[in-house]
Amino acid sequence: MRSFSAPLLSLLLISLLGVSASASPQVNRHTVRKGGDDDGGSSGSGIPTVASVKNPQCKPWVAVRDAIMGGIYHGRCGDPARASIRLAFHDAGPFSLALQAAGRPNGAADGSMLVDPNEVLRPENNGLQSIVSLLKPLPAKFNVSPGDVLHLAGVLGVLACPGGPVINTYIGRTAPKNIAPDGLLPNPNSPVKVLTDRFADMGFSIRELMALIGAHSTGKQRFVNTLVAPSSFDSTVDIWDVRFYSETQSSSVAPGTFKLNSDVNFSHNATTQKDYNRFVGNQDNWAREYAAAHEKMSLLGLNKNTLTDCTEILPQSINLKNLAVSSSKSGKSPTDPVIDPVKLEAAIQQYRSIWL
Numbered sequence: 157m158r159s160f161s162a163p164l165l166s167l168l169l170i171s172l173l174g175v176s177a178s179a180s181p182q183v184n185r186h187t188v189r190k191g192g193d194d195d196g197g198s199s200g201s202g203i204p205t206v207a208s209v210k211n212p213q214c215k216p217w218v219a220v221r222d223a224i225m226g227g228i229y230h231g232r233c234g235d236p237a238r239a240s241i242r243l244a245f246h247d248a249g250p251f252s253l254a255l256q257a258a259g260r261p262n263g264a265a266d267g268s269m270l271v272d273p274n275e276v277l278r279p280e281n282n283g284l285q286s287i288v289s290l291l292k293p294l295p296a297k298f299n300v301s302p303g304d305v306l307h308l309a310g311v312l313g314v315l316a317c318p319g320g321p322v323i324n325t326y327i328g329r330t331a332p333k334n335i336a337p338d339g340l341l342p343n344p345n346s347p348v349k350v351l352t353d354r355f356a357d358m359g360f361s362i363r364e365l366m367a368l369i370g371a372h373s374t375g376k377q378r379f380v381n382t383l384v385a386p387s388s389f390d391s392t393v394d395i396w397d398v399r400f401y402s403e404t405q406s407s408s409v410a411p412g413t414f415k416l417n418s419d420v421n422f423s424h425n426a427t428t429q430k431d432y433n434r435f436v437g438n439q440d441n442w443a444r445e446y447a448a449a450h451e452k453m454s455l456l457g458l459n460k461n462t463l464t465d466c467t468e469i470l471p472q473s474i475n476l477k478n479l480a481v482s483s484s485k486s487g488k489s490p491t492d493p494v495i496d497p498v499k500l501e502a503a504i505q506q507y508r509s510i511w512l
């Protein structure tokens with residue numbers, strides 16, 4: 157058909173474009189998630205729906221997402237969200253390159269924490285029992301694997317915390333092969349060298365480890381020092397900000413906060429300090445590098461090529477830059493911007509609306 161006239165051809169093109177644009181509203185939504193702007197839709201929340209999700213394999217995950225983000229977190233950076241972030245680490249952390257090379261039973265980001273009744277009772281998993289009971293029914297309810305549920309919960313835990321980045325999310329994990337080997341999760345009182353070696357055996361560089369420990373930004377301790385429990389690791393426990401890095405490094409202690417020896421040592425040790433400092437006062441560096449490291453964590457012991465990328469089901473990240481108290485002083489901006497609680501709540505109401 158080479159006899160199309162130019163006007164006819166452009167008419168055809170216009171109608172084709174028109175059809176594809178109206179048939180795929182997620183084109184719009186995608187721009188929204190990257191740009192962080194309002195999509196101008198009825199709710200303005202920019203939350204993907206079953207209709208807007210493109211990949212048919214990902215569509216069923218919208219309901220699982222809502223069961224976690226709504227049913228368990230209520231759209232908020234509360235105790236279940238922070239516990240899920242730690243749970244993702246404790247599920248994947250017992251992975252070991254050395255065990256893998258030796259062909260011995262190994263850990264993986266496989267959801268064994270939701271399956272094995274003994275793993276969750278280990279002392280290093282203290283505090284994770286209640287999030288495990290909340291997530292445990294979901295695999296059977298939605299006929300999906302425990303590993304996928306657990307690691308989706310980890311990613312959503314980060315997104316429930318304002319400032320938390322979108323982390324690439326995969327589904328398709330099979331049932332866990334074995335209970336995770338014992339004794340491989342880090343102890344906060346171990347020397348720096350022991351900790352960096354353990355993370356190297358998971359496959360993480362020091363720079364990735366420095367990004368990952370920032371997850372303590374929205375964390376609390378309950379069992380390290382029970383006399384002051386619960387206490388948070390920074391003064392802004394409800395937001396995913398870099399204040400954790402500056403406060404941990406500081407010689408003073410913010411009221412109500414608690415510092416892990418391991419985190420303090422990382423912030424001063426000659427080998428780790430340079431990478432640690434990348435994140436002091438730098439939310440952009442941290443959000444980007446944390447997201448990459450968490451993605452890697454959620455795939456430990458797995459083959460990414462066998463999984464399906466369902467990142468498109470996630471809500472957009474809430475950008476803290478838009479929520480800072482406007483500073484009247486001129487000069488350089490503060491290391492850690494102060495977040496306006498009214499703007500923060502308004503953003504939660506807008507972007508997490510359906511789950512509150």
Ligand code: HEM
Pocket residue numbers: 235238239241242245282283342343344345351368369371372374375376377378379380381416418
């Ligand atoms: C050197 C490495 C690490 C050590 C020594 C460590 C140690 C700890 C300890 C002792 C607690 C307090 C537990 C309690 O008393 O309740 C804690 C909490 C937490 N950790 Fe870590 N951690 C490390 C790395 C990580 C990583 C890689 C992540 C996730 C990416 C993570 C996420 C969390 C979270 C979110 C909490 C708070 C849990 C809650 O508030 O319920 N940690 N960690």
Ligand SMILES: *[C@@H]1O[C@H](CO)[C@@H](O)[C@H](O)[C@H]1NC(C)=O
Pocket residue numbers: 346347348349417418420421425
């Ligand atoms: C880590 O910190 C603790 C307490 O501050 C200290 O006693 C210990 O020696 C440090 N260890 C290393 C290896 O840095």
Ligand SMILES: *[C@@H]1O[C@H](CO)[C@@H](O)[C@H](O)[C@H]1NC(C)=O
Pocket residue numbers: 348349350352425426427428
């Ligand atoms: C700092 O960390 C390195 C590497 O992990 C370790 O060899 C060294 O002993 C640590 N320095 C101190 C003062 O703890």
